Structure formats: structure tokens, C-alpha cells
Amino acid sequence: TPTPNSQATSAAANEYDYIVIGSGPGGGTVASNLARANYTVLLLDAGDQSTANTGGQYPAQITWDFFVKHYADERQTKYSHLTWRTKEGAYWVGRDNPPAGAKLLGVYYPRGATVGGSSMINAMVTFLPADSDWTHIVNITGDQSWSPANMRNVFMKIEHNNYLPKGTAGHGFDGFFQTMMAKPSSVQNPGLAALNAAAASFGAQASQLTAMLSTDPNAVDPNRDQATGIFGLPSHTRSNGQRYSSRDYILDTINLKYPLTLSMNSLATRILFNTTGCTTKPRATGVEYLAGKSLYKADPRYSPSNKGILTTATARKEVILSGGAFNTPQLLMLSGIGPPDQLSALSIPLLVSSPGVGKNMQDNQEVPTVGQFPSAGMGSAGGCIMRKTPFAAYDERDVFIMQFPGVFRGFWPSNQTNTKLATDPQGSYGISLVKMHPQNKAGTVKLLSKDPQDMPEINFNLFKEGRDLDMGAMKDTVAWARRIFAAIKAPAGPVKVLEPPCASVDANGSCGQTDEDWISAQTFGHHPTSTAAIGADGDANAVLDSRFRVRGVGGLRVVDASVFPRIPGVFPVVSTFMVGQKGADVILEDAGKGVC
């Protein structure tokens, strides 16, 4: 455990140049960079430095268990892996016939709550967004520093590439963010059969497969966002495959004796303001937090007797909020910045009317198409597939696909007690689609109480907006996956398609409305973004300006996955590390200018 750096605490106790709340890819990067510029920084995280990461599981030591809604109506009850709390206090997962007296919690949605945030529990896929995601920010704000070319420079600045020859265009080799892409030496069935069928669907030959699986999807290429087919899959790992997260960057910064103080087990509860600190608007002056372990109710180890010790810290310059897409809007609202109706309903004094806080939430929707091979096989080929469907919103590729033995149906607590929960038969194989560029921006994070230890209500309101495009692309890809399975012949095949279930598939592989109902019930996600978004001057829903400043106050910025007006690409983590870097750069540019 690192000890606070002696330089960090200056004359006044608990007073720093900057205070950063949350140590994920956004906050961990911004805090480390500010400290590396020799400013004193306090980094608060509600979690600690436990290392219980067993790959794929979500251990209590490092995870917050959120339970979310996909819909506000009865469609919510159709998901087959709903989580319930039994009378005895255990988790029970399933849809039908829960134990008598069990209470429906919702759809399990884990988040990393530890030093390193969700970059400690995520799947580490490192996939740059489309250029148009950056151009969108330029278009709405006029800030050219968000141009795709400049954001590529930001990526090159942070990246420490471990898989390409040094000097490869568009990549960085001297940054902190470790990336790696394994190149397959051999591909075996059943993955080989699935990939060969996929390659053929793009008009490619089986002999090209190994080369395609080694193709860098993050290469700088003007046609990248149109390119479809099979690619390699980079991850944020070291050259030996070990996870690299913002925790590593934070600990390196501390070990190098930069003035970064890491305060773990510290749940921020409110941002403190001097209401006339910037003459006409309030100025953030510090943070109130509860010191103690497992204080948030999403922490599976929470106990009502955990009250914590109320503590304050002062920021001489600025406070940076990086709690992630659920907790950043919660903390803004607890601090009086948010939709006036919600705050007044909970008697929270309104500091700034900001109706966009907790709105605009987006997620990349996933769903597997499940086939059953005649014999079980473990041969996995890795890599990924990109498609462009007729429903592409921005005339760019719009669906990402992974395929592997076994089936990924989303998340549920591993310590659940339903012994009858269906398991997949031998030979099951999932072709999992991830819908990128979702058009639905109707997700919300709303306060349920003014108690900072409570979880907010999280509702993705799926398919409420842009249904034709989002659902159209997902249905189109399910039909494509059925065609892939149908193309696999002996000896690897034939493959029986189990899901989505269908009595009568049409010639194209579609099951029409039945597919639509299945997708609507069984889709899931884990990339929430955009709940405190950057937007144009004059847009009432723009919580931030293009320099991450919270509108209506001085001395407060948001730097995390909440800031994106549009969810970036198919996997948000690399974009969030980039935002951490960009955030630190603009804060340092502004450091001499005063915060008002």
C-alpha cells in the first residue's frame, strides 16, 4: 500500500492544488498527469487496492453491484437472467418462479470500484472509436482540438505499443498505456470453421485467415471506419498479457515520488462550493467524503452499520469529478447541480439548473446467436469481425462481433442460489454481436434519495429512440450469424442454431418479429457513457463545455466516460484514457489563468 507522499500535504492539512474523485481510466490518468506536472493532487476512491481479479468474475473486493432497468414497463421482466434478493438475503437469478417473497433487484450491472476503476475488471478490449465520434464533438462545440487527427495524437502520446515495430504510423511507443495484440499461431475447429464461414461472407479466402487475424484494427487508415471483415483484437495489457489499468499508472506515479496522495476507502458525498467564489457563479472549493470501507450500498460487503467518518479536503485550484457514468451524475446532483425538478423533490438546494445531468445515457447493446456443434471443442481463434449493416446510422460499419466456444449472455452474480438456472449444452458456440453507434440516448440516472450511500435509479430505456436503426442492425446481424452457422458443413458441422429460438427461419436467416422480441428481451450491455455530456453553448442539456468545465460553476470539471455526447465507438475504455490525457492537458493549459 503506498503511503501518502510527504510533499503532498502542504501547510493546511488536507489541502491540495487539485482533488480528483475516482481512479478509473478518466480520473486515474488525469490525477497522475497533474501530479507529474508537480501539482499536489488528492485522488479519492471509494474502493481500495485489493487484487482479487480472477479473470471474468466480479469479486466483492473490487466490484460494485448495480442493478439496472432496461425498460420502465413490463418488458423489464422478460430478461432471463434477472437478479432477485431472497427473503434470506441471498441472490437468486432467473426469470420465472422466483422463491416466495423474493424481491426483484433488476439486471446485474457490475462496475469496478477499486483503484483503477472498471479498467480492473473489464475485458480490456482496446478499440479506437470512429473518427466521426470525435468530429461530432468538433461539430457541436466548434473546438478543433477534438478533431480526429488531434485525438490520434493524444492516443499516440499515451500508448505504449507492445505489438508493432517501433515507429509504426499512428501508434505510440513511449506512453504509459500498454497495448498488446496476440497473433494466432494456429486456428482450430470449431473457431476455424466459424471464421472460415465468416471470411467467405466477406468474399475472403480461407488462406487469408491468419493474416486477417493479425490485422491491426487501430491502424491509422482513412478508410478504417468503412473497413469490414476479420481483424485482430488489441487489449490494454503488457507484452506478457498481464492487465494494465489506471491503477498501474497511479502507483507508478506515486512510486516515482510525484505529489499524488491516494486516499482509498473514501466515498465522496458532496462537492463543496463558495457560492460567490467566482463573483457571479459558485466556485468549487473542495470535497466532502466519508472515510471508511464498503460505504456505498452497491458494495456487496456494505452493512448499515458502516457509516464512515465525515471528512473534508480543500482544492486550491480545481475539483475533477471522475466517478464514472453512474456516480458522476449522482454526485453532481447531490451537490445541487442537476434537473431542478428532481432536486426539489428530494429537498436538495439547487445550485445550478442543469437538466442534462443523468440524461443522454448510452450503451452498446450485445446479444449472442448460439449454435451447437456436434462435438465440443475448445479451439478458439480470437480476433473480431466488423460488419456494416443496411441500418448503419453514420454510413460506417456499425456492428462488432466476437465468436467463441461457450456463450456470453451478460452478467449475474456468481454467488446466486438458483440451482436450476439453465446451462448451455456441450458444443455450444456463441457468435456475439455488439451494436456500436446506438441511436438510443434515452438512458437516465436519477437520484432515489439524497443519501450519498444509496444507489441511484438507472434505466437504459432501451430502443426508446432510433429503434429502427438499432434493432434493424441487430436483427440483420443475428440473421447473418444464422447464415454463418448454416454454412458450416461436416466434419466441423452441421451446427444446430439454438438461439434466438425460431420455428421457421426465412431464406435470409431471419425470424422476423420473433427475433425482435428475443433481442428486445435478452440484450444487455456494460459500456454506459454520456451522463454529463459535453455540448454546445446555449444547449440546456450540455452539462460541460468542450474543456470539461461544468457549466454554471467555476473550478469543477468532469473527466470520465460521462463526458462523451455520443458513445465512442464499440469499446469506450481507450477513449476514456484519451479523455483523461486530454483533460489533464487542458487543465494544465488553464492552470495559470484562474478558475473563474
Ligand SMILES: Cc1cc2nc3c(=O)[nH]c(=O)nc-3n(C[C@H](O)[C@H](O)[C@H](O)COP(=O)(O)OP(=O)(O)OC[C@H]3O[C@@H](n4cnc5c(N)ncnc54)[C@H](O)[C@@H]3O)c2cc1C
Ligand atoms: C465487466 C466490464 C467489461 C468491460 N469491458 C470493456 C472492454 O473490453 N473494453 C472497453 O473499452 N470497455 C470495457 N468496459 C467499460 C470500461 O471499462 C469503462 O468504460 C471505463 O472503465 C470507464 O472509465 P471511467 O473512468 O469513466 O469510470 P470507472 O472505470 O467506472 O471508474 C470510476 C471510479 O470512481 C470510483 N468512484 C465512484 N463514485 C465515487 C465516489 N462517490 N467517491 C469516490 N470514488 C468513487 C469508483 O470506485 C471507480 O474506481 C467494461 C466494463 C465492465 C464493467
